[in-house]
Structure formats: structure tokens, C-alpha cells
Amino acid sequence: MFEVILKGHDKYYGISDVVRMFFGVPEELKEEGKVIAPDGPDIRLVNELLPDGRSVTFFEGKAYEYEGGLLEPGREIKRSLYMALSDITSKRMPWGCLTGIRPTLVACEEESAKDLEEKYFVRSDKAQLAFETSREEQRILTKVPENSLCIYVGIPFCPSRCEYCSFVSSDISCHMDRLVNYEAALEREIRMVSPSVRRPISAVYVGGGTPTVLEEKEFGSLLDCIYTNLNITPGCEVTVEAGRPDTITDGKLAAMREHGITRICINPQTMRSDTLLRLGRKHTAEDTVRVYKKAVDMGFDLINMDLIAGLPYEDTDEHVDSTKKLIELAPANITVHTLYKKRRARITREQVMDTGRPGTGLDECVAKSYDLLREAGYHPYYMYRQKDTGHGLENTGFARGDTGSLYNVAMMSDCRDVLSFGAGGMSKRCFRQEGELFKHRVERCPTIKDALTYIERTEEMAAKKIDFFA
Ligand code: SF4
Incomplete structure (x- = not known):
């Protein structure tokens, strides 16, 4: 059984995050004064926070302590534990002792990529990525005034469920009736809340x-509702995640053009049709190309395409081949996600490409994609890590020129307010901390996740948001 005894602090979550990085996702338990993983290796450590702010981790008579400047206590305890586990297991994590989902927020506080390597043991390629991306995020954020609002409108329905999906999304083949009622509820919520939010968007x-x-009828009606009720002025970025090519018709593309949608996402995930079909997506790579070309012909010049590295049934060469095919299409944005098996996904952990040793498996796959994108003139503009990904890798958005999405950057930064409509959305208000440039206190207001309950309780959800933004 794996066990960390906490001394001088009660930062259970920080300790669990580091344990999870090294030993997958164990069923770790937080007991009085300790974090234990019943299925972990037989190791017992003591992680201590001293009154002067230093942290030391002890293991079999050895003391692990960083000799250099102190970090804040939450980071300090993770650092000494990371040093111990890295030594004991001979493993080095790509992101070192950084466990959070936004490494670029830490990079903002540092003067160079080298600082991330030295203070947090981040691998040099990831340190460079975080540092470069953090500067681009800051540049893009200057285009989103602090008093302005970002809006999210969520439709948690899909034409079929992808095997790797971990979102709360309903397959419309079972819930077609709900979809129409859901769209009507969404419009009701937008109409109720918008008059009380008089801020630039x-x-x-x-x-x-x-x-x-x-x-098409409901889709057009939703766009009408958004443009009629929200204060969308010229210059406002409006993205529609068209996502699955099998749902994009000429009529829907025309409706988006008429309304002035500035950015759309057409997401192939892979350019191998056999993988797509095995994953439960009802479209082929040819469908993606056809819809993409149609959208370009109709005048969409800001298109994002998502790829997933580490899909089941694929190896590095196949993923790299998909990246090359997307680069040939030349969309303005390409986002590379790394797959990790999450709780709700149908795929098994064994089906997901392993990180393996550094430079192999998923790690190599992602690195090769990034290299190709950089060679083709794309640069990283935003990134985040998902919680509980055993491999510890990241998702990165690449852009050509000044086309990075304002919404993606603002939403991830946790320093701009977001008003969210629809089931499962998270509205948030961000308050700048005294004397801090990047740190904000964030208050959140979740919306109920279940679509059916959302339809029944739309008015209540709307009232809650009016109150939250009052
Ligand atoms: S992963 Fe597939 S099923 Fe899940 S939300 Fe995306 S498109 Fe829908």
C-alpha cells in the first residue's frame, strides 16, 4: 500500500495530485493526516511543511528538499514530494511537479522557460511551450477588455456517441424529442437573462x-435568438462548434454566414475513416474534406480543426499522417488534443496509446505533430491540461498569424467573466487580486447538467444567473 503522511499541513489535494501523476489514477483515500493508495506500491513517505515555509519529504532515511527560492506552501509540498517520487521510481514527468490544468498561468509569473525547468522540473520542450504560449495568451487577452463578457451557449447533444467521449452529451438517436424542447428552453433562458446583462461582449x-x-429550422432560430438578444457588435468573435461533419448542411452553413458567425470548428479528430467508424463517429475523412472545402467556398476564413493524438487503433505514424493532411487543407487553427481514458468513456484504458518512456508512444506522437505544425507556420496560442490525465500531457491550440480564438484564451485564463447558457454550463466571475496581474479570485455558478431537468427548470436557472451577475 502506498502512503504519504502529512506533517505540518493538510494539503490533501495537492499531495493526491502528485501521487496520481506517478501511479495512474489510484483509488487514493484521504485519511486523517495521510493520503493512501491501497493499490499503489509498498512505499511510505512523510511530507512535511516546516514553519519557515520549506517542505521536506522523507523516505527511508533520505530527505528530499529543494535548495533554492521558496514557492508558496501549496507548490512547495508538491515539489518536495515530486523530488522523492521521481528519485524512487526513476520517472520524470513532462510537466515536472506542475499538476494544475493551466501551466501557462505559472509561466506568466516567470521570466524565462529556464525558470520553469529549474523551479518546477518541467522538461525543456514543455517549458518552452508553456512560456511561449503564455506570452501569446497575454497578447490575445489584451483584445478582451476586463469589463467585457464572454458567452457560452451549450447544446449537449450529438448524432451518436464517440467511444472516447467523457462529456455529458445525449445521443439524439435516443433523444430526438428532447432536442427540440431543449432548443426552445435555451432560447427562453437567453431571452430572460440578456436584458439584465448590459456589458460589452x-x-x-x-x-x-x-x-x-x-x-436547420431550430438552428436558424437559435442563431436569431443569440443575435437579437445579445449585444453582439462588430469585432465580436462568434464561434460555432460545427464539430461533426455529418451534421453540417449547406443550409446551416448559409445560416451561419448570414448571421455573421466569424469562426467555425470542423473537427475530424483523425483523417482515417476506419478509425472514425470504429470510434462510433458516423462520418468519413472524405466528409470532413468536402464540408471544409464547402465552408471555405462560402467565405469562412477562420476555421478550426481538432485532432486527437493517442486514439485507439492508431499509432504515431497514422496520427502524423492526419496532421499532414490537415496542414494541406490549411485551416487558420488546428488544435491537438491528447486522449486519456476518463470515467465516462466507453474505451478501455488499454486501448489508449501509452506515454511509455519519454520520446515514445503518445509523447512522441504529440511532439511530431507540434513540429510539423510549427514548420508549416502555426504557433501555439493557448493550452491546458486535463485533470487526472495519467500521462500528464496537454491540449494545445495552434494558429496561423493573429487568428487565435479570443474565447478559448479568455475562458482558460480565469480572468474574464463568462456567462453560460444551457445545461452543464459554468458561468464565472473573476475578481483581480490586489496587486496581482494574473491572479484572480473566481466565483462560479454551475447550471444543472441533465438536459431534461434543465428544460423543466429553465426559469430557475435563468434567475440564478441574473442574481449571480447582478
Ligand atoms: S466526443 Fe463525440 S459524442 Fe462526445 S461531445 Fe464530442 S462529438 Fe459528441
């Missing part, structure tokens, strides 16, 4: 699920 993101799963 910088970015709108219509996401899901797959918003284009709506029939």
Missing part, C-alpha cells in the same frame, strides 16, 4: 456536444 462560443445537430 467580446466573444461568443456555441459549443456542445454538437450544436449543428439541430435541424
